[in-house]
Amino acid sequence: MRNDAYADLLSGMSSSTVQTEYEVLHLMRQCAAQFGFGNFMIVRFPLGENQRFAERLVLSSWPADLVRRYDNAACFGASPLVERLRQTKLPLFAETGRLMQPENAEKADLSWDGMDNTFAAHLHTTYGESFIVTLSGGRDLPDQRETADIYLALVKLFECLERTFEAGASARDKLSAREIECLRWAAAGKSSDEIAIILGISAYTVSSYFKTATRKLDAVNRMQAIARAMRLKLI
Template identity: 70%
Template sequence: MRDPDKLALRSEAYADFLSGMTSSTVQTEYEVLHLMRQCTAQFGFSHFMIARIPFGEQQRFAERLALSSWPSELVRDYDTATVFHASALIERLRHTKLPVFGETASLLNVHGSNALDAIPALFAGPAMRNTFAVMLHTTHGEAFAVLLSGSRGEPDRGEIADLYLTLLQLFETLERTFEVGASARDKLSAREIECLRWAAAGKSSDEIAIILGISVYTVSSYFKTSTRKLDSVNRMQAIARAMRMKLI
């Protein structure tokens, strides 16, 4: 039997969390990232990951990744292992509409494979021992895997219902940022994107002018227009927003 007092406290905390994440003003990946961190902690997990479901062979994990709190070295190592597209997790998600729960190392590996043996023990350690995963779709039908990992045990039926609804709402919010990013990409010219990309790489306006074969004045002009189009107050904010929207 479930403890009624614990259930009431959990439901109250869940309601408070939902009330803080339903705002239509959330428009950037950074804001969704913050909400996902809150959701992950709210339900007793420590890490999350959202990635497009692979539809072919040998598709790089890093190219499918949409949002994540995984350490960068873990993303790099898992990408190098090239097992995501054939993992037990993806196979199971393709054959069920229900959430999946299990040992992270087993879910993210290929059955019978030792491909993850060379990866640091984070998957097997307490921080990411178990994983709860669901498959969600955009309004256009593109499938995504949404994972929460941690040391906690399997959620009960009530928690699964709360968690699924929360992830569904967060995913809908994330999808809005895809649309904002697409709109911004349509607005930005190829030259504006190039200037932002080189600036993000640490190049000065003088260096960018030489690389692109244009004048420093023209480079400054591109920065001014891109900053305005990205609704930013300066060049650094424009670069940060362009990176969060995956424009550069």
């Protein structure tokens, strides 16, 4: 695997010009294709079994419907993927269905077509925050040398992602106290109407706070704004 394409991939990941999640997403697609995988995801390590999958998802090429159904199944925190990565620093490779779904869980309406097997690694930011990075596809088990190559590529790619965290850290100074309150209550599952009652303001004002917070966090919607605020430890 150590060919010109692989060398170019590593070189691209070493560039200090990679500053946005979009650029990391592009590199992640290149990385997956380089090693014969069709899908990938980067997700924050769950702190408990009941934490929502979609809220912890950072980057992913999973079909949106699969993300929704897996989130509704509420089995991420109790999955063998999480349990096995808690116990090792080494990457692992296994059948996706068995890795993502607890054995004793009720059968969820999940389809892993084109994602038969998954390569997964447990990575940490400089400050110790834990993430899971996966590549999924129909390919066979990589040998020892290719496993090392994949792992190195994922570590370098994760460093690029961490740079985007630092680039967005200024959002801490940009968000107002009210915007942070609205995001915090939304993360707790409250609707705009409920947040309006809690804060003693109108639902229209709550909606306005969400719009400005979403813009300041460079997010495309409320869910992504909440996820980025959590990643930046604003809420």
